[in-house]
Amino acid sequence: MPKVIYHAPDRTSHAVEARTGASVMETAIKHGVPGIVAECGGALSCATCHVFVDPAWLDRTGIAADFEDEMLDDAESPRQPHSRLSCQIRLTDEHDGLEVTIAPEQ
Numbered sequence: 001m002p003k004v005i006y007h008a009p010d011r012t013s014h015a016v017e018a019r020t021g022a023s024v025m026e027t028a029i030k031h032g033v034p035g036i037v038a039e040c041g042g043a044l045s046c047a048t049c050h051v052f053v054d055p056a057w058l059d060r061t062g063i064a065a066d067f068e069d070e071m072l073d074d075a076e077s078p079r080q081p082h083s084r085l086s087c088q089i090r091l092t093d094e095h096d097g098l099e100v101t102i103a104p105e106q
């Protein structure tokens with residue numbers, strides 16, 4: 001099971017064990033990590049699951065696909081080069097140790 005480390009807007013950090021196949025968003029919600037709203041439940045229609053992926057992990061998370069990329073333009077917090085919508089990152093064992101910072105405004 002991959003461990004994911006979340007850095008929340010309230011400056012707390014949360015290291016949680018994720019289920020392989022779950023998304024970064026689903027894992028945060030399941031473990032009560034503060035900051036991710038996920039209004040649409042992962043349907044890629046709200047942009048309230050915005051995270052900044054630690055740049056060292058971008059080669060393993062990949063970059064946003066076209067539609068996700070467009071949605072990031074409308075995110076409440078300004079996007080950064082390593083922005084992703086966390087509902088679109090599916091966890092595998094190769095993500096063990098992944099670090100993401102939750103965008104301050106969702």
Ligand code: FES
Nearest residue numbers: 040042046047087
């Ligand atoms: S939860 Fe709505 S776009 Fe990710």
